[in-house]
Amino acid sequence: MEVIQVNNLVKYYKTKKKVVKAVDDISFSILKGERFGFLGPNGAGKTTTIRAILGLLRGVKGEITILGEKINPNKDTVYRNHIGYIPGELGLEPEFNAIQICKYLSELYDISFNLDEIKNIAERLKLDVNRQIQELSKGNKQKVGILTALMGDFDILILDEPTAGLDPLIQSEFFEIIKERQEKTRCTVFICSHLLSEVEKFCNRVAIIRNGKIVEISKISELKEKGLKSFQLEFTSNAGLMEFVQYLESQFPSASVKSQSVNRIEFLITPEKKRNLLHDISEMQWAGEYIKDFNINNSSLEDIFMKYYEIENPEEER
Numbered sequence: 001m002e003v004i005q006v007n008n009l010v011k012y013y014k015t016k017k018k019v020v021k022a023v024d025d026i027s028f029s030i031l032k033g034e035r036f037g038f039l040g041p042n043g044a045g046k047t048t049t050i051r052a053i054l055g056l057l058r059g060v061k062g063e064i065t066i067l068g069e070k071i072n073p074n075k076d077t078v079y080r081n082h083i084g085y086i087p088g089e090l091g092l093e094p095e096f097n098a099i100q101i102c103k104y105l106s107e108l109y110d111i112s113f114n115l116d117e118i119k120n121i122a123e124r125l126k127l128d129v130n131r132q133i134q135e136l137s138k139g140n141k142q143k144v145g146i147l148t149a150l151m152g153d154f155d156i157l158i159l160d161e162p163t164a165g166l167d168p169l170i171q172s173e174f175f176e177i178i179k180e181r182q183e184k185t186r187c188t189v190f191i192c193s194h195l196l197s198e199v200e201k202f203c204n205r206v207a208i209i210r211n212g213k214i215v216e217i218s219k220i221s222e223l224k225e226k227g228l229k230s231f232q233l234e235f236t237s238n239a240g241l242m243e244f245v246q247y248l249e250s251q252f253p254s255a256s257v258k259s260q261s262v263n264r265i266e267f268l269i270t271p272e273k274k275r276n277l278l279h280d281i282s283e284m285q286w287a288g289e290y291i292k293d294f295n296i297n298n299s300s301l302e303d304i305f306m307k308y309y310e311i312e313n314p315e316e317e318r
Contacts, residue, residue, distance in 0.1 A: 001068065003156060003188040004030040004053065009062035011048050022048040024212035025062075033182070035189045037203035037220075039196070039305055045212040046192045047088050050160050054080060067155060081109055084149035088160040088192075090141055094134035098122060098144045101133070102151045113151040121150060124173055139165035146174065150181060157181075159191040163198070171195065175202050200301035208305065224298040228256075228268040228307060233281065234293040235263045240286035247284075252277065258303075263292075268299055268307075 011023040023045045030036045040046050052060045055073030064071055066079045092101060099118070106113050122129045127143040136144070142165045149157060157178070163171040175198055182189060193199050199206065200220060208216040216223065235241040241263050248255055248267065256268045269277060274296070281291050 001032045002029045002065070003032045003034075003067055004190060005063075005065035006049070006053065007063040007065075009049065009052060009060065009064070011052055011057060011060050021212045023052065026209070026212070026214045028207050028214060028217055030188055030190055032188055033186045034205065035182070035203045036191070037199040037206035038190065038192045038209065039199065039206055040192075040209040044209045046209060047160055049209070050158055050190075050192065054083070054085065054158070081111065082155040084152060084154035084157045084187075086145045086149045086159045086162045088164075090145045092133045092141060092144060095132055097132055098127060098129040098147055101144060102147060105148055106151060111152040118147055118151055121147060121177060124177060125170055137165075139167065139170070142166060143170075146177075150177070153185045153187075155185075155187055157187055157189045157191075159189065159193075161192055161194065163193065163195055171198065178202075196302040196305055197300070206301070220301060223304055224301070226271065227304040228299040229271055229274050230258070230266065230268055230297045230299045230303070231277070232266045232295040232297075233264065233291060235286055236289045236292045237287055238262050240289055240291075241265060243286045244281075244291075247280075247286075251280075268303055 006029070007027045009023050009026050013020045013022055026045070026049065038046050038049070048057070051057045052062075052073065053064055053066075055075075055077070058074060060073065064073060067082060069079065071079050093104070096104065099115070102113060102118055105111070119129060122143070125143045125146065127140055127147075129147075131140075133141060133144065142162070146162060149159065149162075159178075163174055166174065178189060179202070181187060189203075191199070191203065203220060205217065205219050206223065207214050233241075233244065235244065241260075245260070245265065248257075252269060252273055254270065254273075258266045258268060260266075278296075281294060
C-alpha cells in the first residue's frame, strides 16, 4: 500500500526579479512501513515538499494522497492526526516544559499519549522534561520536538532534519528509537537529513532532489551498485604510487582522488571504467614492481550524493 503519493507537485515563489521554482513538477510514492530518505542540500526543495504535503503552504499545484485518500492540504486537516512531524524549525511555547508541550498538543489534536513512554524516550535522549523550553539549548529543544513527533502511535513520521543540534551519541540513539517505534507500530518514515551515513544505514530507498527536481529515486543497495566504485591501492614504494598517479590523470581524468599518502591512494571511478583499470593495475608494473594490494568497494551514499551535485553549468546553481 502506498501511504504517501505525490503527483506533479509544483510550488513557485515570485520575487520582484524572477520566479523561483522551489518544487518543479515532482512525483514519488512511499510504501507502508518503508524508511524513505529525501536528500538534497539547503534550497533544493526538501522542506517545501514536506510543508506542501502537510498543507502549510498556499499556491501548491499537484495531487497528494495520504493513506489511500486524495486530500486537499489547504482544506483537509484530519489526515494530519495520522502524522508525527518534526519541522526544520521548531516553534515551542517558551514557558512550557516538554511534558506540558505534549499535553497541550494531545488536547489540541485529540491524541492520547503514554506519559511513561514519553519519559522513557526523554531519558534515553538525556532530556530533563521539567525544564522550561526557554532554558534549553538548541539540541535539547530538538529533543522536545522528537518527543512531540513520537507522542502518538502515528501511521506516518515526517522528520525534517530531526538530529539537528544533537551530539553523535544522541543521534545514534535517536535512530534506534525510530527503529523500535517502527517495529512496534509498522509506521512509515519519511526523513530529510544531512547525516548521509545514518540515512545509508537506516533507509530502504532515497530520492535525491536538485534545484526543485527529483534526479534519482532508488533503493540504496541499487544506487550503490550502479554508483561510483571506490578503489584503494597500496604500492611498494612512493615512486610506484607517483607513477600510477600520472597514469590515472592521463588515462582516467574523471577519476576523483579521495585520499593519498606515501604509498596508498583511494579514488572513485565510474563502473564502466572499472574493467580496463583492473586489467592495468593487475598486469602493469609501477616503478618496476607490481602493485602490493588493492581493494574495491561500492562508493558510500555521500560519494554518490556529491556526484549528483557536481555542477557543470554555474548558471544551475541557486
